[in-house]
Amino acid sequence: MNRKIIGSILIILLLGMGTWMYFQSPFSDAAQKDLPTSVTQGEESILDLEKEGPGDRPVKKFELTAKQVDWSINENKSVQAWTYNGKVPGEPIRVTEGDYVKVNLKNELEVPVTIHWHGVILPNQMDGVPGLTQDAVQPGETFTYEFVADDAGTYWYHSHQHSSKQVDKGLYGAFVVEEKERTIEIDQTFMLDEWAVNQEKQSLSNMGGMMMGSMSGDGEADTKQMYDTLTVNGKSGAAIRPLELEAGDTARLRFINAGYQQHRIIFPEGSMKVIATDGEAVLEQKESLNTLEIAPGERIDVAYTKQGEGAEVIGEDPQLQNAEQMKIPVVTETTEEASNLNVSATTSTGSGLTNGSEELLFNEVKEEDVSYRMDLGMGMNMGEGVVFQINEEVFPNTPPINVREGDIVKVEITNSGRLNHPMHLHGHHFQIQSKNGQAIDQPIVKDLVHVKPGETYTIYFKADNQGQWLFHCHDNNHAERGMVTIVDYEGVYSPFELGGKSNNNP
Structure with a gap:
């Protein structure tokens, strides 16, 4: 038999095995019995x-x-x-x-x-x-x-x-x-999510498709296959409740991505300005945008002005899978028909990194006390299947970020894999100073940075909130498979244990 054919068969078999193992978490009830009783030590x-x-x-x-x-x-x-x-x-x-x-x-x-x-x-x-x-x-x-x-x-x-x-x-x-x-009286919140409704999330085809599909470079191959239904505030398609505004009304719309897939939300041309990301007010938008990329776990607030008397629509980029399920009608009356309206074409795209923050953590970043390089990778462990790694380890064996109270901490995050990783830090805000080695003109204060394949971000934060804090990928399917570490303050410890009688599974 041709060697290439044999090699292909072996790859398919490995991917199939990895598919099954991927959905059997290393932090399952059985596996947790082997976890350390405490992940930190202190006084x-x-x-x-x-x-x-x-x-x-x-x-x-x-x-x-x-x-x-x-x-x-x-x-x-x-x-x-x-x-x-x-x-x-x-x-x-x-x-x-x-x-x-x-x-x-x-x-x-x-x-x-x-x-x-x-x-x-x-x-x-x-x-x-x-x-x-x-x-x-x-x-x-x-x-x-x-x-x-x-x-x-x-x-x-x-x-x-x-x-x-x-x-x-x-x-x-x-x-x-x-x-x-309040600066804007009308204030609405929209939580975006994905569900596996018409299929089992634990499909045997998912992992093979994720590994091979990730070659496309968009970093979303796994979520594309794992979910088939998109929702806004728990509803999909025609069941999504319309936003009621009069022509010329401006509303603060708070978008929260509660799912694990990046969403691209398109607004009518000239209707939207970003005013905050991750709870932090941003500088005035320099250019007109009509499309927003919102990463898993991220929050973006916009000031949206209804453009005319007729119905309008805010919705997912039609080029994305199942986009027709994520449309928010904007109407003057609830009886007004808007479900059949088409989403506008993308003319310019922004994200949670487009606008600098009004208030910075550091006007000038001091020399760091702690420097940590975080490499985000992906591998296969025999007996565990596909894992998502920080510095070639999976939680709870990932190297912690050891700090003392008052330290200035520098973290350089590099995504060396093929899937997107929205990295979220608990208990602190951080300031994004550079991307791919180039200083950012307007630094940004956030608690989540979406690191796409091949990207590197340098962030700084001050260790000013004692405790034991997670720093993890907010595609929780990746965190479940190991992409988690801890910011570990010197002198304090957690009295709790992973697993144990409480079945603690973070």
Whole structure:
């Protein structure tokens, strides 16, 4: 037999084996028995770290119950969803900057859950990472999260327990911290997501297609095959609720990507300006944009002005798969027909990296105290299948970023693989200073940077929030397979354990 044919057969067999193994997480219940009981060491428990109380601040209280419901995505399709308060997205939480927030989580599911407050600067004990900052909340149990909402902006909350599955099944919601004085009165939130409705997510064809399809270079080959239905605020296609505006009205639209796929949202020409990314206000937009790339886990706020009396549409780039399912009609009356409108063509594209931030962490970056090179890669481990690596290791064996309080930390992130990796840092903001070795004219403050294949970003942050903090890929399918590390503060330790009786799986 021809050697090339034999080689091709062997590759197909390996890919097939990798496909099956990919969806068998190395952090499954059985595998967790072999995890270390503690991932960090120090003198002071994170539970003893100082945290601010309510004082004379307004206290806002919320109740969230994790439970399963049959959720209608459209008139033809329903899914068994895991929800907060029986909704997808979960109950929207809105507070005002300076409020003291108390959220009581009750778990009515048959599996453990948590809540992570994505992008929010808060005490380490409230970060919602099982095995690191708390034990997962068991069925029938409760846990109360408490923190000060000091920073106005768009955030979200989601489970961090086995999040590749739990977020996929609907355990997420919007968390908005409003400014004390609004600049735009009309304010709406749109959470974007993908679902496997008409197919099993754990398809045997996915991994082979991901490996081979990734040759196309868009970095999205895996999510293209894993999901078949796109949603806005838990609804798809004609079931998406229209946005009601009069001609000339301007609204603040807060877009949150709760899924694992990059979305390209197109607006009518001349209607949109980016005003914030990841909760941080940005400098005035220099050029007209009508298309936004929004990475998994990222938030982008825009000021959108309805252009005319007739119906308009904001929607996914028609060139992308299943784009017709992600259209937001903009109407003057709910009876106005907009579902058949076509999305505009892309004329100019921006992203969460297009506009510099109004307020920087560093006007001039000082010499770093800690330097860390983060190589994002992909490989196959015998017995585990495909894995996603940081510096050729998978969590919990990835090398941590060791810091002391007050350190200036420089991290150089390089994607040497073929898939996109939206890297998210808990508990801190960072400043993006350069891309591919070239200084950025207008530095950007964020908590997530979307690193595409072949790209390198240099970021800086100040170690000013003691604890043990995750830094991971927010395509949680990649994090589940190992692309996670920890920012480890000297002198503090986590008293929690991975796995264990609480089945902690971050």
